[in-house]
Every structure is written in C-alpha cells, then in structure tokens.
Amino acid sequence: MTVLPANVPSSGPSTPPSGPTPYRFIETARAIENEVGHVIIGQPEVVRGVLTCLLAGGHALLEGIPGLGKTLLVRTIGEALELSFSRVQFTPDLMPADITGTSILRDGADGSRSFEFQPGPLFANLVLADEVNRATPKTQSALLEAMQERRVTAGRTTHTLPEPFFVLATQNPIEMEGTYPLPEAQLDRFLFKLTVPYPSEDDLLRIAQLTTGATMPHPTRVATGAGLLELMRFAREVPVAEPVLRYAVRIVRRTNPDTPDAPAEIKRFARYGSSPRGLQAIVLGAKVRGLLEGRYNVAFDDVRAVAMAALRHRIILGFEADAEGVTADKLIHDVVTTTPEE
Amino acid sequence: MTMLSPAATYHAELREQLGGVGRALSVQRGLLWLARGLAVGTVGVLGLVIWAWIRDAVGALPLLLLVGLPVALSLLTAAGSMFIRHNTRDLARRVDHAARLQERSTTALELGARGDEFPLALAQMRDAVEHLKRVDLLEAFPLQTPRNELMAAFFIVVIAALIGISPNPWLLRARASNPAITIAREQAQRVQRLADSIQPSTAELDALRQLVSKGARTVDARSNEPDAALNALQDLEEQVRQMSAGDDQLASALAAIASALASDPATQQLANAINTGDMREISQAAKALAAAASNMSGQDQQRVARVMRDAAGRAGRISQSVASSLSDAADAMSAGAGANASASADANQMGQSGSQSRSGASSQSAQSAQDALNQLSNDAAAAGERQRAASQLESSRNALERALGRTQSRSGSTGRSSSSSSQRSQSSSTSQTADQGQGGAQGQSGDQTGDGTDGSGGGMPGGDQGSGGDTGQGGGYSTGGQSQNRTGTTGSGLDAITRPEQVPSSGGFAPDQSSVNPYLGDAGTGGAQTAPESVQPSFSNKPTQGNDSGSIPLGLRDLVKDYFSSLDQK
Numbered sequence: 079m080t081v082l083p084a085n086v087p088s089s090g091p092s093t094p095p096s097g098p099t100p101y102r103f104i105e106t107a108r109a110i111e112n113e114v115g116h117v118i119i120g121q122p123e124v125v126r127g128v129l130t131c132l133l134a135g136g137h138a139l140l141e142g143i144p145g146l147g148k149t150l151l152v153r154t155i156g157e158a159l160e161l162s163f164s165r166v167q168f169t170p171d172l173m174p175a176d177i178t179g180t181s182i183l184r185d186g187a188d189g190s191r192s193f194e195f196q197p198g199p200l201f202a203n204l205v206l207a208d209e210v211n212r213a214t215p216k217t218q219s220a221l222l223e224a225m226q227e228r229r230v231t232a233g234r235t236t237h238t239l240p241e242p243f244f245v246l247a248t249q250n251p252i253e254m255e256g257t258y259p260l261p262e263a264q265l266d267r268f269l270f271k272l273t274v275p276y277p278s279e280d281d282l283l284r285i286a287q288l289t290t291g292a293t294m295p296h297p298t299r300v301a302t303g304a305g306l307l308e309l310m311r312f313a314r315e316v317p318v319a320e321p322v323l324r325y326a327v328r329i330v331r332r333t334n335p336d337t338p339d340a341p342a343e344i345k346r347f348a349r350y351g352s353s354p355r356g357l358q359a360i361v362l363g364a365k366v367r368g369l370l371e372g373r374y375n376v377a378f379d380d381v382r383a384v385a386m387a388a389l390r391h392r393i394i395l396g397f398e399a400d401a402e403g404v405t406a407d408k409l410i411h412d413v414v415t416t417t418p419e420e
Numbered sequence: 421m422t423m424l425s426p427a428a429t430y431h432a433e434l435r436e437q438l439g440g441v442g443r444a445l446s447v448q449r450g451l452l453w454l455a456r457g458l459a460v461g462t463v464g465v466l467g468l469v470i471w472a473w474i475r476d477a478v479g480a481l482p483l484l485l486l487v488g489l490p491v492a493l494s495l496l497t498a499a500g501s502m503f504i505r506h507n508t509r510d511l512a513r514r515v516d517h518a519a520r521l522q523e524r525s526t527t528a529l530e531l532g533a534r535g536d537e538f539p540l541a542l543a544q545m546r547d548a549v550e551h552l553k554r555v556d557l558l559e560a561f562p563l564q565t566p567r568n569e570l571m572a573a574f575f576i577v578v579i580a581a582l583i584g585i586s587p588n589p590w591l592l593r594a595r596a597s598n599p600a601i602t603i604a605r606e607q608a609q610r611v612q613r614l615a616d617s618i619q620p621s622t623a624e625l626d627a628l629r630q631l632v633s634k635g636a637r638t639v640d641a642r643s644n645e646p647d648a649a650l651n652a653l654q655d656l657e658e659q660v661r662q663m664s665a666g667d668d669q670l671a672s673a674l675a676a677i678a679s680a681l682a683s684d685p686a687t688q689q690l691a692n693a694i695n696t697g698d699m700r701e702i703s704q705a706a707k708a709l710a711a712a713a714s715n716m717s718g719q720d721q722q723r724v725a726r727v728m729r730d731a732a733g734r735a736g737r738i739s740q741s742v743a744s745s746l747s748d749a750a751d752a753m754s755a756g757a758g759a760n761a762s763a764s765a766d767a768n769q770m771g772q773s774g775s776q777s778r779s780g781a782s783s784q785s786a787q788s789a790q791d792a793l794n795q796l797s798n799d800a801a802a803a804g805e806r807q808r809a810a811s812q813l814e815s816s817r818n819a820l821e822r823a824l825g826r827t828q829s830r831s832g833s834t835g836r837s838s839s840s841s842s843q844r845s846q847s848s849s850t851s852q853t854a855d856q857g858q859g860g861a862q863g864q865s866g867d868q869t870g871d872g873t874d875g876s877g878g879g880m881p882g883g884d885q886g887s888g889g890d891t892g893q894g895g896g897y898s899t900g901g902q903s904q905n906r907t908g909t910t911g912s913g914l915d916a917i918t919r920p921e922q923v924p925s926s927g928g929f930a931p932d933q934s935s936v937n938p939y940l941g942d943a944g945t946g947g948a949q950t951a952p953e954s955v956q957p958s959f960s961n962k963p964t965q966g967n968d969s970g971s972i973p974l975g976l977r978d979l980v981k982d983y984f985s986s987l988d989q990k
Contacts, residue, residue, distance in 0.1 A: 100543055315540045319527040321513065368522075374544035377522035420513070 100374060103309050106301050107133065107370055113158040113297035118151050119288060120281025127272040127387050128155060128246065130370070134362035135310045136269020137225055137245040139210075139260075139391060146274045147285075148248040152206040155246075158297040159306055161203035162240065168213035170256060174220035177207075178230045179237070195232055200224050203240055203303055207247035211257045218264055221245065225267040242306050262350075262394060269359045270384075271391035273407075316365040318376040323361065325419050326381045330357040332413045333393055341412050347399035348409060352392040359388035378419050385414050430545035431532025434525065435508060437552040441515045442506040444557040448564075450498045455569035457497030461490025462576040469580040475644060476591045478584045490573070515552065518560040524548040591644065600646035600823035607653065607816040608640035613985065614812050624663075624802040631659055632809055650820050657813040664810060666739075667803040673739035674702060674800070677731035677746065684727040686712065686720060699804030703797045710793035713753060721789075725753035745796040752788035 107129060114125050124140070128151060131138040140148045149165070156163030166177050179198035185191055199205060200221075210218065224230055225245050229238045247268070249260070265271075277285060288295060301309075332340045334351030344351070363384035364376045371380070386407060393406045424432065465486050472478045512525035528548030531541045595601045615633035620626035635656030642648040674694045682691035686709070693705035716724065732746035 100540065312540070315538060317527050317531055317536070317541055317544055319523050319530050321526060322523055371522075373522055373524065374540055374547055375522070375524055375527035379522060 100312075100369070103312055103369055104372065106305065106309060109300040110155070110158055113300055114151065114154050116295050117154045117297055118147055119285045120277035121147065121151065121274060124151065124272050124274050126370070127270055128152075130363050130366045130384065131246075131270045131272075132159075132242075132244055132306065133309055133313050133366045133369075134269060134359075135242070135314075136359065136362065137247070137267060139265070139268040139271045140246065140248045140274055141251050141271060142248070142274030143252060143276070144250060146276065148274055149206060149208055152204065152246040152248075154297050156204040156206075158300055159204070160299040160302050161242070161244075161306070163204045163206070164199035164202035165206040165208060166199045167208045168210050168217070170212060170214060170258075172213045172217045174217050175232070177217065178220050178224070179232055181233055193233075195235060195237065197237065198230075200230055201237070201239060203242055203244065205243075205245045207245055209250060210247040211249040211260055213258065215258055215261060218258065218260060222264055222267065225264075240303075242303055242310065265391045266353055266355050268391060270363065270387040272387055273390075313366045313369060314362070316368055316374060316376060318361060318365065321420065322364075322376050322378055322381060325378055325417065326357055326360045326364070326385075328417050329381065329385055329413055330354075330360065330389070332417055333389060333410065341409075341416055343404070343409055343412050347395055347402070347404045348393050349396045350394040352389050356389050356392045360384055363388055382414050386410050425535070425537065426542050427532055427535055427537050427545065430528065430542070430549055431535075433549050434528050434532055434545065434552065437549065438508055438511045438515065438525065438529075440557060441511050441552075441555075441561075444561045445506060445511065445514065446502050446504075448561050449504075450502045451563060452566045452569070453501035454494045454498035455566035455573070457494030458490050459569045459573040459576065460497070461493035462573045462580070464489050464493070466576050466580040466583075469584045473583050473586075473588055474591075475641070476588055477641070515555065515560065519551075519555040521548070521551050521555070524551050594644065598646065600820065601644055603823040604643035604646045604649040604820055605640065607820055608636050608643055608649070610816055610985070611639060611653075611656070611813065612636035614809060618805055618809070622798050622802060624798075625805055628660070628663060628802070628805060628809060631663070632656065632813075635659070646820065646824055650817065650824065653813065653817045653820060657810065657817060660806060660810050660813060664803070664806040666741075667806060669739040670742060670799060670803050671697075671699075673735040673742040676734045676738055677742070680731040680734055681727060683730075684723060686716065686724045687727050687731075699800045699807055703801035703804060706793050706797035706800060710790040710797065713749070713789045713793065714787070716753075721753040725750040728753070741799070742796065745792045745799075749789045749792035749796075752792060755788075 110129055111125060114129070115122065118125055128138050128140075132155070140151070142148055153163060153165070155161075166172075175198065177198045177200050179196050179201065181193040181195050183191055184194045207221065210221075224239060224243075228241070228243050229236050231237070245268075250257075330352045331337045332351075333344060333348065333356070334340060335345045335348045337351070340351075360381055361376070364380035367380040367383055368374070368376045371377075389410050390406045393409060395404070395406060395409075399405075399409075468481060468486070468489075469478060472481050509526070509529060512529045515521060516523050516525050524544070525548050528545040531545055591601075611632060615629050615636055618625055618629040618632065620629050635652065638652045639649050639656070642652050678691045678694040680691075681687040681694070690702070690705040690709050693701040696702075713721070713724070728746045728750035732743045732750060735746060736743035
C-alpha cells in the first residue's frame with residue numbers, strides 16, 4: 079500500500095525552513111497514514127481522503143457496501159491519533175437525544191433534585207455515525223448543529239463539543255428499504271464524500287492473512303489531539319496562488335447548470351451545483367494535499383485531485399440522470415477535465 | 421548598504437531566475453518566428469509567382485527578390501519577437517508548467533509581490549527559488565525545430581516552383597486563339613533590340629534609348645492584351661515623334677545647304693551625303709570634314725569658310741542652329757586661315773617664336789571649326805537615330821495592327837490614334853506654313869494623318885521644291901485620316917487590300933451574286949506624288965509581313981528577321 083507518494087522525500091522541502099512545523103506536519107501525516115495503512119488494507123485513497131479531511135478540519139462521509147472496513151478505518155484513526163472515539167449505530171428509532179445527550183433528574187445528597195446533562199456520544203473527538211442514512215431526518219438533523227457549530231444545545235443550555243471534533247459517517251448505497259437519504263443541507267456539511275471501493279484480489283488475500291490470524295494488528299499512537307489541532311491551523315496557512323484559486327472557483331461555478339459556460343452535461347443532468355462550501359472544501363483539501371505532497375503551496379493538480387471527493391455529494395442530479403445512469407462522478411470528471419487552468 | 425527582508429531577497433532572486441527563463445523563451449520564440457516568417461515569406465513568393473504566372477512573366481521575376489523576401493521577413497519577425505518583453509507572471513506560469521514545478525514559482529511570485537513574511541510563505545519562496553535553480557532551461561524549453569512551419573514553407577516553395585515552371589494553360593489557349601499576343605511580344609522584343617542598338621554617345625541619344633527601352637518594357641508587360649500593347653506602342657511612337665520635332669527643320673536646312681556645299685570639292689562629300697537623305701551618312705561626312713579642316717591649307721580653309729558662310733546664309737532662313745554651327749565653323753576657319761597666313765609670314769620675317777604663337781592661334785581656330793562641325797554631326801546622328809526608331813516603331817505598330825485585324829486606315833479611325841495623328845497633322849501644317857512651302861512632304865503627311873478631307877494634300881506643291889520633303893519625315897503614310905481617302909480620287913496605293921480576310925464577307929452569297937468592295941474606291945487621277953522615303957517603310961515592312969502571314973518558312977523566319985534588323989541598324 080502506498081502511504082505517501084514516492085516523490086515526497088526527494089522533492090520535498092529542499093531544506094528545513096525557518097520553523098520545524100512544515101516538516102513535522104509531513105512527518106506526522108506520514109506516520110498516521112502508515113499506522114492506518116497497517117490495519118486497513120487496499121484502501122490508500124480512502125485513508126488519504128480521511129486523513130485530508132481530518133487535517134482540513136472537516137467531516138467525511140464514507141459510502142460503500144458493508145464489510146469493506148469503513149468502521150475499522152475510523153476506529154483505527156481514532157486509536158492512532160489518541161482521540162476520544164465514539165460510535166453511534168444509526169437506526170430508524172434513534173432519537174436526537176440519544177446522540178446529543180439528555181438532561182436527567184438526579185437526587186442530591188441533601189435530598190435536592192436537579193437536572194444534570196448527560197453528554198451523548200457526540201461528545202467525543204471522533205464520532206463514527208454508522209449507517210447514518212438509517213436514522214430519521216429528525217435525528218440526522220441533530221447532527222447539523224454539531225457538525226457546523228461544533229456545539230450541542232440541550233434544553234436551554236448549549237454545550238461545546240471537544241476539539242478536535244470530527245464526524246465520520248458511513249452509509250450503504252445499495253439498501254434503500256428503511257433508509258432516509260440525507261438531506262442536502264446535511265450532505266453539504268461533509269467536507270468530503272469518499273467512496274470505498276471493493277478490494278483487489280491481492281488486497282483480499284492480505285486482508286485474509288492479517289485478520290484471520292491469532293493476533294490482530296493495532297496501530298500505535300503517533301499524534302495527540304492538540305498536535306492535530308496545530309497541524310490543522312498550519313494547513314490553513316498554506317498559500318494559494320491566484321490562478322489556482324481561480325481555477326477552483328471556475329470548477330465550482332461550472333457545476334452549476336445556470337452558469338453560462340457550464341458543460342452541456344451539467345446543464346442537462348444537474349439540478350443544482352455546488353455551494354460555496356464546495357469551494358472551501360476544495361481549497362482546504364488542496365492545501366492539505368499540497369503539504370502531503372511535500373510542497374508549501376497548492377498546485378492545479380491538488381485542486382483536481384480533491385475536486386471529486388469535495389463535490390460529488392454537492393451536485394443534485396435530476397431524474398434524467400437517474401434514468402440514463404449518469405453519476406455525479408462522471409459530471410464532475412467532465413467539469414474538471416474541461417475547465418481551463420487560465 | 422541596504423538590508424533586504426528575507427521575502428524581498430527571495431523575491432529578487434526569483435525574478436532573476438525568471439529572467440533567465442525569459443531569455444530561454446525568447447530564443448525559443450525567435451526560432452519559432454524565424455520559421456513562421458519564412459513560411460509567410462514563401463506565401464508572398466507564391467503570390468508573386470502566381471501573379472507573374474498569370475501574366476506570363478515568371479522569368480522576369482528577380483531571383484534576389486524571390487530569395488530575399490522570405491529571408492528578410494523571417495529575420496525581421498525573429499528579431500521583432502526577440503524584442504517582445506515577457507510578463508513575469510507568464511514566465512512563472514510557463515516554467516511551472518514546463519519544469520513541473522507545481523505552481524511553486526507562481527505562488528512565490530505572488531507572495532514576494534505582497535511581501536508576505538509568515539514562516540510558511542518564506543519557506544515556500546525559498547523552496548521555489550531552489551527548485552528554479554535546479555531547472556535545466558534547455559531541458560524545460562528545448563530548442564525544437566518548428567517542423568510545421570518549415571514543412572509549410574517547403575511545400576509552398578515546391579508549389580511555387582511547380583507553378584513557375586509550368587505553362588499557363590489559359591495564356592497558351594489565349595495565344596492560340598489570339599496570335600496577336602505572340603506578335604505583340606515579338607514586337608516588344610524588337611523594340612527592345614532597337615533600344616539596345618542605340619549607342620548613348622550623347623545625352624539626346626541616351627534619353628532616346630531610355631525612352632524606347634521603357635516603352636519596350638511597357639509593351640511587353642501588356643502583350644497579353646494586344647490592344648493595350650498597341651496603345652503603348654502608339655504612345656511610344658508619339659513620344660519619339662515629339663522628340664523628333666526639330667528634325668524636320670534640320671533636314672530642311674541641310675537640304676537647303678546641299679547645293680551650296682556641292683560647289684566646293686572639300687565639302688562635296690557632305691553635300692552628297694545630304695542628298696542621300698541619310699542622317700547617319702550626313703553625320704559621318706560632317707565628322708570627316710571636321711577632321712579634314714585642321715589639315716587644310718589656309719587657302720583651302722578660306723574657300724571652305726566662304727562656302728560654309730554661304731550655306732549658313734541659306735540655312736539661316738530655316739534653322740538657326742544649323743546656320744549658327746556653319747557660321748561658327750566658317751568664322752573659325754577664316755580665323756585659322758588668317759592665322760596660318762600670318763604664321764608663314766612671321767616665320768619669314770620675325771622668327772620662330774612669333775610663328776609659334778600664330779600657329780597656336782591657328783590650331784585653336786581649327787579646333788573651334790572642328791567642334792562646330794562635330795556639333796552638326798551629332799545633331800545629324802541623333803536625328804538619324806530618331807528617324808530609325810520612328811520607322812521601326814511604326815513598322816512594329818503596323819505589324820500589331822495587322823495582327824489585330826485592323827487595316828492601317830482603320831487604325832487611324834480609333835479615337836486614341838486619330839487624336840494623336842490629328843495633332844501630328846496640325847503640327848506639320850503649322851510647320852509647313854512657317855517654312856513657306858519648304859516642307860512639302862510634311863504637308864503630304866499631314867494630309868494623310870489628318871482628317872483626310874483633302875486627298876491631294878495641301879502641301880504637295882512644295883513637295884518638289886526641296887529635298888527636305890524627301891527625307892521621309894512625313895511620319896508614316898496613313899496612320900490617320902478618315903475613310904474618305906479610300907473612296908476619294910487620290911487614295912494611296914499603300915491602302916490596297918492585300919489580305920482577303922479584310923474584306924467583310926458575312927457569307928451566304930450565291931456564286932452569281934456580286935458585292936461592292938467598300939475598301940476600293942475609284943481610281944485616282946494619278947496626281948498624287950509620293951516621295952520614295954514615304955513608301956520605304958512599307959517595303960521595309962514586307963519581311964515582317966511575310967513573317968506574320970506565314971509565307972516565309974518557319975525555319976527561315978529568324979534568319980530573315982535578323983537580316984532586316986541588321987539593315988535597320990545600318
């Protein structure tokens with residue numbers, strides 16, 4: 079499994095810059111990827127995508143059929159980062175309070191009674207929302223405030239969530255019975271939507287060898303929550319040249335069917351294009367990717383690399399697309415390949 | 421010493437590196453534009469070749485132009501492209517792309533321009549500068565041969581060459597259907613040969629040579645349009661005639677002095693030459709007399725001087741310049757004779773020194789006489805050349821007119837020709853009046869080239885009065901005039917129809933039907949008198965006519981033409 083591109087050490091920063099931070103960023107990221115890669119076999123792109131999401135401070139939605147290691151991936155990251163981890167299995171009867179927490183009546187020692195807030199599973203650094211589309215929209219919406227504002231309001235009290243706070247949700251694309259598709263507003267709050275592919279034959283062989291033995295591999299902790307926060311702040315400082323930024327803007331604009339220069343496919347099959355959050359997701363993801371590639375700047379390639387994950391859940395397709403089997407991935411590919419750099 | 425901030429230092433270093441990139445790009449661009457200029461130049465050459473090919477003048481295109489145009493254009497565009505300054509941002513973008521620097525330079529340039537000093541910005545700029553230093557510019561911007569442009573230039577050159585060497589089918593067809601084109605070209609070449617044969621020994625002759633040469637080129641350029649070529653030929657003829665305006669006076673004056681000169685053996689040769697009417701012979705005779713004058717004894721000089729003074733007196737009524745030349749020569753010879761006599765007397769009485777001074781005066785006088793006679797000789801030579809040119813141009817025009825299917829009388833009826841001929845007629849008439857009947861032949865010619873209302877020619881009585889009328893200065897024999905001449909009583913025999921196709925025949929006549937030939941009038945009274953020189957051009961045209969009509973075998977045409985051309989030059 080490729081953890082980091084081979085050219086990182088050679089084409090990385092030529093000499094250590096004034097502070098050790100850029101180097102530390104790359105080394106930490108590399109270490110996380112290595113540790114997760116020991117456990118998660120055959121999903122380097124997904125691991126890289128989740129890591130990018132974390133370093134960019136965003137939430138990720140993982141989509142794939144059951145058994146591909148989505149939950150294991152999230153748990154492994156939590157272990158490698160020394161973050162508090164909680165898992166919520168979303169079901170149709172799950173209530174908002176079940177995830178946000180609730181106030182319970184407690185008897186005091188002096189016989190007094192008072193309500194005490196009992197934090198739900200959202201109060202963790204890393205929250206795995208497993209099969210998030212099985213919960214009702216009401217419960218799904220409970221995630222909205224937590225994901226965007228990073229706080230939870232219960233009764234009259236607003237509780238701030240711990241930092242860093244990441245929601246890694248999974249959903250099963252093939253089961254439609256008893257599921258509630260995520261509303262657009264909630265989808266928009268995920269920085270990336272990552273598709274977990276089916277492993278190759280070799281990867282399956284390695285999975286079988288690793289997971290059916292006497293011992294299971296466990297990651298070692300390579301970073302702390304505080305260290306991760308520092309890396310997140312650092313990633314935001316990566317400079318982006320104006321032409322690159324304009325390129326990202328053009329890509330986002332061209333996903334909108336109302337844009338005059340949008341591709342014909344977009345105009346035909348897309349109902350809505352990406353919101354500005356999509357642009358933010360592209361830029362933040364590109365910054366992290368640039369650093370991971372050993373640069374202190376964002377390149378056009380970075381924008382292209384993250385555009386798919388950042389936009390695929392933000393384009394709302396029309397019924398014609400469903401009828402003709404056109405996917406958002408295909409439309410985004412068209413947009414990215416036809417958008418000029420200058 | 422100014423301390424620059426790290427950001428400014430990196431920025432300056434980055435710009436320096438980008439300057440190197442700019443130079444590499446300039447060389448690359450220069451090479452590209454060199455090839456593009458070459459391609460554009462070859463397109464220009466192709467255009468020139470096509471233009472010349474249409475006009476059947478590919479051979480006339482100068483090779484220097486065909487080679488120089490693309491070369492000059494390519495060098496010009498290449499040099500121009502080297503002066504275009506590069507935009508620094510564009511340089512950064514291009515080097516990022518060419519050297520796969522992943523937008524390092526572009527980002528660093530922006531950071532440097534903004535003066536950002538935060539650690540990551542400095543790290544980025546340093547990273548960009550160090551990456552730029554490692555870029556091999558020749559590898560990033562290789563000097564590639566602009567194949568497309570060069571191939572395009574090559575193919576255009578090949579196409580131009582193919583066009584240039586291939587015959588123009590339209591022209592061939594046009595020539596086949598219109599032999600006048602070929603004849604126009606031949607006449608143009610003939611006129612050019614005429615120009616080449618004129619020796620520019622004097623300013624007058626040089627001007628004549630240039631005029632004829634320019635006219636030949638014009639005729640050649642218009643040879644694909646025979647009508648236009650004919651017009652050009654007529655214009656040239658007219659200009660030569662205008663140059664010959666004073667020649668009539670010269671001829672008349674010479675004719676007037678012939679009898680006077682014939683009275684003395686020393687000037688007898690000049691008188692004989694004048695009687696032949698050949699200006700070149702007159703020129704040579706005058707030159708010979710000038711050469712002999714210095715060797716004459718005083719007595720002979722006195723005698724010749726008297727003859728010349730007498731001749732000057734006769735010429736004075738017609739041409740002041742001739743009279744002046746003769747008078748000057750006479751005065752100089754008289755003075756020379758006097759000096760000779762004094763010198764011989766002094767030699768007997770005073771001694772050698774006095775004799776030498778007298779002898780110097782005598783030689784000075786002889787030189788003056790020689791100069792005056794040489795002037796006369798030059799004038800006669802120039803007149804002779806003009807006469808020859810006019811004659812040959814007329815001959816060429818006649819040939820072209822015949823090729824165009826116009827009879828000589830018809831050509832005079834065209835507006836252009838008619839007007840110029842009428843002008844000539846008027847000028848001749850004026851001259852005749854002023855000359856008090858001396859220019860009889862001019863009167864005749866004026867009649868023929870003019871409106872033709874007077875078939876007998878108003879100047880005829882003067883025709884026999886002097887040899888001036890015999891010099892053939894009448895300027896052609898029927899270039900003007902309306903058709904009244906042909907139906908009049910004194911129609912010229914030169915207008916006899918010799919070519920059956922000139923007779924209009926619309927066909928459809930039964931053998932027992934008859935028609936009246938509109939070109940034949942009643943027979944003249946026989947009163948018309950034509951000087952031989954007026955008829956001579958017709959005779960000299962015969963070989964050309966023979967050539968044109970095809971009565972001379974093809975293999976002998978050049979031989980015949982060269983023979984008569986050599987006669988013309990003589």
